[in-house]
Amino acid sequence: MSSVADYALPNPVTDNRSGLIGKGVDRYEGPLKVTGSAPYAYEVTPPSPPAYGVMVPATIACGRIIAVDAKAAEASPGVAAVWTHLNAPEQAPRGTRVHPRSTAPSRPVLEDDRVRFFGQPVAFVLADTLENAQAAAHLVQLTYEEQTPDVDFHGQLAKAEQPPGEEDVEIGDFANGFAQSPAKLDETWCTPIQNHCQMEPCASIAWWDGETCVVHTSVQMVKPAQHGLAETLKIDRDAVHLMTRYIGGGFGGKGQTYDDITLAALGARFLGRPVKVAYSRQHMMHGTIHRPATVQRVRLGATKDGQLTAMSIMTTTHCQRDGHFTEHASNFARSLYAAPNRLTGHRLIHLDLPGAGPMRAPGEASGMLSLECAMDELAEALGMDPIELRIKNEPEVDPETGKPFSLRQLVRCMREGAQLFGWDRRNPRPGQARDGRWMVGMGMAAAIRGNFLLPAKASFSVDRHGVITVRQGMTDIGTGSYTVLAQIAAETLGVPLADVRVEIGDSELPPAPGSGGQFGAATAGSAALAAGMNLRKAIADLAANDPGSPLHGGPAEAVTFQDGVIAIANRSESLASLIARAAPEGLTVEGEHRPAADARNWSQHTYGAHFCEVGVDPVTGETRMRRMLGVFAAGRIINYKTARSQLTGGMIWGVASALTEGNAVDPRYGSLVNQDLASYLVPVQADIGELDAIMLDEADDKANPLGIKGVGELGISGAGAAVANAIYNAVGVRVRDYPITPDKLLGAMLAR
Amino acid sequence: MRPFTYERARDPQAAVKAAAETPGARFLAGGTNLLDLMKLEIERPQHLIDVGRLPLGQVEETPEGGLRIGSMASNTALAADARVRSRYPVLTQAIVAGGSPQLRNKATTGGNLLQRTRCAYFYDTSKPCNKREPGSGCGALEGLNRNAAILGASHACIATHPSDMAVALVALDARVETLAPDGDAREFPLMELHRLPGETPEVETHLIRGELITAVVLPPPPEGGQVYRKVRDRASYAAGLASVAVAGGRVALGMVAHKPWRAAEAEAALAGGASPEAAMDAELASASETGRNGFKITLTARLGAAAIAEAKGTR
Numbered sequence A: 001m002s003s004v005a006d007y008a009l010p011n012p013v014t015d016n017r018s019g020l021i022g023k024g025v026d027r028y029e030g031p032l033k034v035t036g037s038a039p040y041a042y043e044v045t046p047p048s049p050p051a052y053g054v055m056v057p058a059t060i061a062c063g064r065i066i067a068v069d070a071k072a073a074e075a076s077p078g079v080a081a082v083w084t085h086l087n088a089p090e091q092a093p094r095g096t097r098v099h100p101r102s103t104a105p106s107r108p109v110l111e112d113d114r115v116r117f118f119g120q121p122v123a124f125v126l127a128d129t130l131e132n133a134q135a136a137a138h139l140v141q142l143t144y145e146e147q148t149p150d151v152d153f154h155g156q157l158a159k160a161e162q163p164p165g166e167e168d169v170e171i172g173d174f175a176n177g178f179a180q181s182p183a184k185l186d187e188t189w190c191t192p193i194q195n196h197c198q199m200e201p202c203a204s205i206a207w208w209d210g211e212t213c214v215v216h217t218s219v220q221m222v223k224p225a226q227h228g229l230a231e232t233l234k235i236d237r238d239a240v241h242l243m244t245r246y247i248g249g250g251f252g253g254k255g256q257t258y259d260d261i262t263l264a265a266l267g268a269r270f271l272g273r274p275v276k277v278a279y280s281r282q283h284m285m286h287g288t289i290h291r292p293a294t295v296q297r298v299r300l301g302a303t304k305d306g307q308l309t310a311m312s313i314m315t316t317t318h319c320q321r322d323g324h325f326t327e328h329a330s331n332f333a334r335s336l337y338a339a340p341n342r343l344t345g346h347r348l349i350h351l352d353l354p355g356a357g358p359m360r361a362p363g364e365a366s367g368m369l370s371l372e373c374a375m376d377e378l379a380e381a382l383g384m385d386p387i388e389l390r391i392k393n394e395p396e397v398d399p400e401t402g403k404p405f406s407l408r409q410l411v412r413c414m415r416e417g418a419q420l421f422g423w424d425r426r427n428p429r430p431g432q433a434r435d436g437r438w439m440v441g442m443g444m445a446a447a448i449r450g451n452f453l454l455p456a457k458a459s460f461s462v463d464r465h466g467v468i469t470v471r472q473g474m475t476d477i478g479t480g481s482y483t484v485l486a487q488i489a490a491e492t493l494g495v496p497l498a499d500v501r502v503e504i505g506d507s508e509l510p511p512a513p514g515s516g517g518q519f520g521a522a523t524a525g526s527a528a529l530a531a532g533m534n535l536r537k538a539i540a541d542l543a544a545n546d547p548g549s550p551l552h553g554g555p556a557e558a559v560t561f562q563d564g565v566i567a568i569a570n571r572s573e574s575l576a577s578l579i580a581r582a583a584p585e586g587l588t589v590e591g592e593h594r595p596a597a598d599a600r601n602w603s604q605h606t607y608g609a610h611f612c613e614v615g616v617d618p619v620t621g622e623t624r625m626r627r628m629l630g631v632f633a634a635g636r637i638i639n640y641k642t643a644r645s646q647l648t649g650g651m652i653w654g655v656a657s658a659l660t661e662g663n664a665v666d667p668r669y670g671s672l673v674n675q676d677l678a679s680y681l682v683p684v685q686a687d688i689g690e691l692d693a694i695m696l697d698e699a700d701d702k703a704n705p706l707g708i709k710g711v712g713e714l715g716i717s718g719a720g721a722a723v724a725n726a727i728y729n730a731v732g733v734r735v736r737d738y739p740i741t742p743d744k745l746l747g748a749m750l751a752r
Numbered sequence B: 001m002r003p004f005t006y007e008r009a010r011d012p013q014a015a016v017k018a019a020a021e022t023p024g025a026r027f028l029a030g031g032t033n034l035l036d037l038m039k040l041e042i043e044r045p046q047h048l049i050d051v052g053r054l055p056l057g058q059v060e061e062t063p064e065g066g067l068r069i070g071s072m073a074s075n076t077a078l079a080a081d082a083r084v085r086s087r088y089p090v091l092t093q094a095i096v097a098g099g100s101p102q103l104r105n106k107a108t109t110g111g112n113l114l115q116r117t118r119c120a121y122f123y124d125t126s127k128p129c130n131k132r133e134p135g136s137g138c139g140a141l142e143g144l145n146r147n148a149a150i151l152g153a154s155h156a157c158i159a160t161h162p163s164d165m166a167v168a169l170v171a172l173d174a175r176v177e178t179l180a181p182d183g184d185a186r187e188f189p190l191m192e193l194h195r196l197p198g199e200t201p202e203v204e205t206h207l208i209r210g211e212l213i214t215a216v217v218l219p220p221p222p223e224g225g226q227v228y229r230k231v232r233d234r235a236s237y238a239a240g241l242a243s244v245a246v247a248g249g250r251v252a253l254g255m256v257a258h259k260p261w262r263a264a265e266a267e268a269a270l271a272g273g274a275s276p277e278a279a280m281d282a283e284l285a286s287a288s289e290t291g292r293n294g295f296k297i298t299l300t301a302r303l304g305a306a307a308i309a310e311a312k313g314t315r
């Protein structure tokens, strides 16, 4: 196994001879997407005309199905089958893992009469057209024995328990340290449930080719989806050929599969023809996971000159009755600021709600909404600039583990951001600036998000035309994976981008963990570099050993790759001519990357600083983001354009978290009240003023051989806190219950 | 969606005749509201009479110096009409405060007036709703009713009428022209089109079954400034929490009642020389709070006062 020291050795990507790395290269698949010719799962053309499946969601949150009347649905035009738990095809019991190395266990559909959450698929209709299936789905009559759902998160905080297997982390003596601090802050913040609201809902199409189930779906991680389906269907894992070529957003919500994939596969087997199944927009809200609500108590103790002496963030959150997920909203704080006495931990409540699960920057996205506002409050109480307070508490080494940071440029992000944004124009006294009817304020917040690397494989091929093909079971959820893999391949093999093909999103390709935890580019890219290096070696050996090549005789180690030409000093030929002559069938090699054995000796994160200017209408309490800038330190940037788009997209989500976004639960029914995009408010163009993200020029040579880190989740981390702090600066009141809607803000302003 | 039959009306007379004669018939105009509701099976018409291509799309001058707006004029065309923009700016402001450009391209004047509430419990067919299923109860009454009505609500229904355009039209003293199934043309103040919920929230207007709105008529513009302001959680493409239209001495409120609300008390107070704040207080003296919507009383008072002052040019 390699060592982190090896990462610092030069390689074609870090050499960046052709300058492709870092450039704002257009999306590899962009033209297909904007012309509507990239088939998303539901749009894939099957080998024969498909049938359509529609799910019937439960209309209660907790209870049992005691009677089913499917007669009207069965008699409805075009209907081929109506399934409930009474007659669903046989599947493996939940949680089965026949193959010990399966990356996901079985997940049967319509498994029993129990209703565990509102929106749980409880019946399924197969028909010849979508319209017929939908019409019949409304005719399925289910009678329930209803139990009162237990969903009142805020009413049950006292019942919260330590998540299984977890302990609070205390360094020093928090209680004492806090008690003795000259300056103290003790406040509580609330964040609501959020839904991923991907543009593309979860959807699958499946058909059977002999004993093989061919399925196109929309999922962030290929192998668990393939394995989970095979386990559920009780078939060999290789008997599932899963593809997920284009994905209309994932954000963590597609880190797992849902009932659409299983129902499509079962339906296709039952009918002997392809079957399509998709969630409706409304059904996505309940039928798939959400980011759970949190209540976060933050306590900060400091000296009068702003040295933190005690720091605590304790998060209470919730997950599904039988679930295990914990929203670790306190964890990020363990590496952010120095303080001798520290306490962080989590409490969990199990509720009869749909599953809680990961959503873009799980932990940070919620957690930074509290601590980064608390720092703003403390700075004000101490009469300090919020940036100076943060710099004062900048740790030398990881404040909990004592490990060195791989590379930490948080201070530079804040300083450069302050200058670019015009932070010096901010009046620290709130409520002073006006622009017409708007009260104007500025706020800032720091950003931190862990950096991860996982094992992955990739294969590289070269054909007789000198075209390089990258193949990897990676996914592109809209982030730019296709494009960065193409850039890495082009730079590694010294060929123009036009001579690179990328094939991803297929269970038959060398496995990669997929997209999530902002580890995608680093993980997939490191494996791609390894495979590319192996292909370089294979090509060099081929040339050195081919009597017909001007490079014959080598030395193979001296072969250079540039512009599609291989050369040793002034001996050269085109890659295409070598392959056409010496290996006309082409060459294919695999490569693999595993994290270095000593990778954990460093504390590794990505960093940033958000700056925001808002206007608040003092008559109505409406807040509008006017200007926002993020400065980020996230290692080497492979593609300026796709990285910037990830960062600004995250920042926009932060604006939404601060101002508009959230699902309200009606405790009487155990359901979410807002169920469509007209009532679940994500920002529209008019909500986002001037917005920019700047990336520091850095490379983290402890992270991976590419020196890159993640950007997908960094942008949202802390962004909403900058908005909230700007609101305070504009009007002088704090709302600690997100989102900060006009009713809450106006109420707070009038109460003052 | 339930299966339904469809016809395209030849002329307004044929449309109202078909509507009166066919059980479960509904008019289809832009379809931006009706089709959404049909997909969710909140509306379950058996027959659709497409009136979208009837020649009722013009905006014409009236001899009195006002405008007659055909009921099929699109929201986009109406908002962009130069005469509307110069003489009735409050109407343009209100229309563009609603929906999105795509919706406004399809939405018609008649359909906009008759759009149904955005009450979340009305939209979720697993919940009780007297408007959707008369007698089933009101899910919003003890639910998450932050955006419920503060004026004229009943214990049967606390929903609001969500139209922006209608608020401006009420402030402009518009009148509605219709064609009844018996072929008779009627016309009456737009203020009298919608009903308060009372015991029968499912009955939303005073139109009779099969009656077609053919036009909305604007009197000459009133003396004085015109302003439309809407408060919403997001800057665009969001239902309002409250809105106000001011046209000269007339004031109408939106998203606060089951109908666009003519603020007669406020108008009277203003005519008597009251301040904008006092006028709004007079109007909202009868406002009442249900559950979580109390903030809307304060919000509407402040918004109304600001808009009245703005229209007067005093702020």
Ligand SMILES: Cc1cc2nc3c(=O)[nH]c(=O)nc-3n(C[C@H](O)[C@H](O)[C@H](O)COP(=O)(O)OP(=O)(O)OC[C@H]3O[C@@H](n4cnc5c(N)ncnc54)[C@H](O)[C@@H]3O)c2cc1C
Residues within 6 Å of the ligand: A678, B026, B027, B028, B029, B030, B031, B032, B033, B034, B035, B036, B051, B071, B097, B098, B099, B100, B103, B106, B107, B108, B109, B110, B111, B112, B113, B114, B115, B162, B163, B164, B165, B211, B212, B213, B214, B237, B238, B239, B240
């Ligand atoms: C996501 C979303 C957001 C929206 N936001 C807003 C907003 O912010 N503000 C706002 O004001 N509106 C908003 N709307 C509503 C939109 O304005 C209405 O859907 C639209 O105006 C309806 O017009 P239409 O022609 O499409 O009506 P249709 O959907 O065709 O019809 C609506 C109703 O009117 C009846 N009808 C139509 N024409 C006539 C007629 N001439 N005579 C008698 N009956 C008739 C139909 O039978 C039906 O019952 C929004 C809609 C959506 C979907």
Ligand code: SF4
Residues within 6 Å of the ligand: B117, B119, B120, B121, B122, B128, B129, B130, B131, B132, B137, B138, B139, B140, B141, B156, B157, B158, B159, B201
């Ligand atoms: S307020 Fe009216 S529309 Fe809403 S649930 Fe109650 S009855 Fe239905």
